[in-house]
Amino acid sequence: MSAPPSFLRERAMAEEAGLRSRHPDAFRAHWRRRAGVVGGLGAALLLFVFALWDLDVSWGRVIGGIGRLGEFTELMFPPRFGTVERLWSYLHALVETVAIAFLGTLLAAILAAPFGFLAARNVVPQALFHFGLRRVLDTLRSVDTLIWALVWINVVGLGPFAGVLAIMSSDFGAFGKLFSEALEAADRKPVEGVVSAGGGPLHRVRFGLLPQVLPVVASQVLYFFESNTRSATIIGIVGAGGIGQHLYEQIKILEWGHVSFLVLLVLAAVFVIDAISARLRFAIIGQRTGV
Amino acid sequence: MPGQSGSFAAMGATVPTLPAGQAAALIRAYDLQVAARRRQTLLGFAVVAGLALVFGVLAEADPTKLVANIGRLTSYVGRLFVLDSGQLVLLDPREWFWGLGKWLKLLGETLLIAYLGTVIGGLGAFVLSFLAARNTAPSGWMCFVVRRFLEVCRTVPEIVFALVFVVAFGLGALPGVLALAIHTMGALGKLFSEVVENIDMKPIDGVRATGAAWIPTIRFAAVPQVLSNFTSYALLRFEINVRGAAIMGFVGAGGIGQDLVEAIRKFYYSDVSAILVLIVVTVMCIDLATERARHALLGREADR
Structure with a gap:
């Protein structure tokens, strides 16, 4: 100054x-x-x-x-990875982590879409139903991904698939809530326009509501994908795949060079995904509001 | 009203129609545009589907295994609600919550861990946010360094910090508190600095014109503008940290997570459901309370 x-x-x-x-x-x-x-x-x-x-x-x-x-x-310092074989197994685990985050987010979004509609007050105007469904979604949301991972390991065994299902389960509640809130915040005028042009209930949703909520929802899904990449790095701690398994082992045996290498890998992956997803989000929102 | 309907008819009559050639060109352009957009959407879907397939193979996703074993999920969930004696948990709440005293104490510990983590991390974020915001940073390189530092703090998951801290500080609540604090500092630091970047710069110019140094300028011109937003974000973070603190025990960093993971690993089904119910109810109560407080805060801000 x-x-x-x-x-x-x-x-x-x-x-x-x-x-x-x-x-x-x-x-x-x-x-x-x-x-x-x-x-x-x-x-x-x-x-x-x-x-x-x-x-x-x-x-x-x-x-x-x-x-x-x-x-x-x-x-x-310096970060190190030991043998080349080790490096490959770390990289494989990293890709697995991204895969877990991607699939978990995608499945959660697909599953939550219908529930989002059902839980929106302006789509299903039924107070008791609305309240009940919201509480169910809240409950699913408040159980942590790690706990879900432990539950799913009992069902499909150790491995990344349990991680996918765990991320799906905990995000399902969050998406249901966010989707229904996006729907409730939607402008009523386009819907009225569709009705006045003679559209039925399906037309109302397709042409009145969807164009308004899709960009919002898409950007939220991308945002969750970013944060799930971080969650997916830790579910390996309980044996549900991804790079967390290696991270856990290396910390336990006090191989600090390997630990810092793994953390750097995670940081790099998260930054790349953040950059891509920020671009996509900007493209989606910019494009849709321009129309 | 005959006059009005007449004017409607007149309006209808005066709406100009384009010559056929021009209209056709416009329609074609419109069709092309729609087709292009549709192609883009289809391409997007194709990319997502392709990625899902590749990642599905990588993540060993096996729907058949899921379908074949889905019975295990239902039986697992079913067993959660049955006591060892074979009775439904709701019929014997005293037996279900046999460890209520111990669990409530651990739950209190969890809340305190979340509180300490939020306060320490929030204080760090408060100081760093003014250094990380472009409009108040004393110098460009400091802004850059602080931003990168905050990024690292929030990108490394808190459980990973907790794992390292457990080795350094020993088992107990302390590593949990520190892990939450560091992660909170990173997350809140970013949100806080965004708030600071949106403030009105006129008070800053005013205070600066009186000859004030950096700290008094921030204290009297920036802080009063951002305080309610900061508090609101900190409350939101507290709620997130309660969830985080509940699983810190998984790696030995204090709180109720220790008992929960033990119950899951040793298949004490009714204990699992009892602890989960306690956690979910606590999180929901805090969710509601902080939402109230945040609305009150932001409402007061809007009134001013």
């Missing part, structure tokens, strides 16, 4: 008493508001201290841990 002119400031400081008497409101202390802020912050701080005490966080542990973390970080 460049040095601002101090002329104004000098003039104001010289005349402070006059300013105070002419604008009492601007200088008054708002004790009530301050008490509220201080009270809120105090309560937050108390809870913070209580949490530190309850969770047994001590400075000794923190400092000791940070020291060890420093050692690990030193060992992480």
